[in-house]
Amino acid sequence: DIVMAQSPDSLAVSLGEGATINCKSSRSLLYSSNNKNYLAWYQQKPGQPPKLLIYWASAREFGVPDRFSGSGSGTDFALTISSLQAEDVAVYYCQQYYSTPLTFGGGTKVEIK
Amino acid sequence: EVQLLESGGGLVQPGGSLRLSCAASGFTFSSYVMSWVRQAPGKGLEWVSGISGSGGSTYYAGSVKGRFTISRDNSKNTLYLQMNSLRVEDTAVYYCAKDPQEGAVTPKAGDYWGQGTLVTVSS
Numbered sequence: 680d681i682v683m684a685q686s687p688d689s690l691a692v693s694l695g696e697g698a699t700i701n702c703k704s705s706r707s708l709l710y711s712s713n714n715k716n717y718l719a720w721y722q723q724k725p726g727q728p729p730k731l732l733i734y735w736a737s738a739r740e741f742g743v744p745d746r747f748s749g750s751g752s753g754t755d756f757a758l759t760i761s762s763l764q765a766e767d768v769a770v771y772y773c774q775q776y777y778s779t780p781l782t783f784g785g786g787t788k789v790e791i792k
Numbered sequence: 793e794v795q796l797l798e799s800g801g802g803l804v805q806p807g808g809s810l811r812l813s814c815a816a817s818g819f820t821f822s823s824y825v826m827s828w829v830r831q832a833p834g835k836g837l838e839w840v841s842g843i844s845g846s847g848g849s850t851y852y853a854g855s856v857k858g859r860f861t862i863s864r865d866n867s868k869n870t871l872y873l874q875m876n877s878l879r880v881e882d883t884a885v886y887y888c889a890k891d892p893q894e895g896a897v898t899p900k901a902g903d904y905w906g907q908g909t910l911v912t913v914s915s
Binding site: 680717719721723728729730731734740772774776779780781782783784785786 | 827829836837838839842851852853854887892898899900901902903905906907908
């Protein structure tokens with residue numbers, strides 16, 4: 680199984696400041712035949728199901744604010760929130776879909792400082 | 793509008809069985825891979841199982857293989873998860889999720905999720 684390691688476990692950021700969450704996979708998620716990274720990012724607020732933010736490592740889902748961006752390739756990825764808003768308080772998860780079983784990172788809790 | 797509504801959760805004793813359902817609407821159900829993802833209380837997300845649009849291919853996490861069975865009825869737009877030999881560690885909210893990619897065969901991600909149904913395994 681592919682292991683997904685997220686860091687940090689939590690971070691506190693001032694409103695308007697940037698935040699970066701890292702995700703490292705135990706094997707490359709880059710599929711050579713299509714040059715795509717099989718990685719997604721989700722946001723989960725308390726009492727709600729996860730919401731898909733980013734697909735193919737860097738493709739924002741329709742309706743996701745452009746302050747959210749995904750980057751990286753191979754085994755190292757990042758989710759960046761360029762200017763934190765109050766509504767961004769949540770837990771964020773990375774997930775690989777390169778192979779089954781699909782696996783998630785442990786989550787990063789983002790709070791307001 | 794895509795909607796996913798899970799049902800069937802509840803309290804069950806260790807070793808017992810339960811069948812979850814997920815009623816889907818707002819999209820061509822048979823064209824999409826569907827998955828079950830669970831979340832133990834206060835913990836992270838764990839993918840449990842996935843099934844191709846036709847139902848011909850199924851996928852499982854190691855922790856549930858041999859105990860859980862995923863299936864679907866495309867005539868009823870409904871996804872199922874039959875859970876047998878339940879363990880205390882299976883206690884979680886179970887979500888069904890729709891794959892983003894029409895026509896895909898293997899599970900990828902979830903672009904729409906239900907609100908979840910709670911399964912509690914306890915004596």
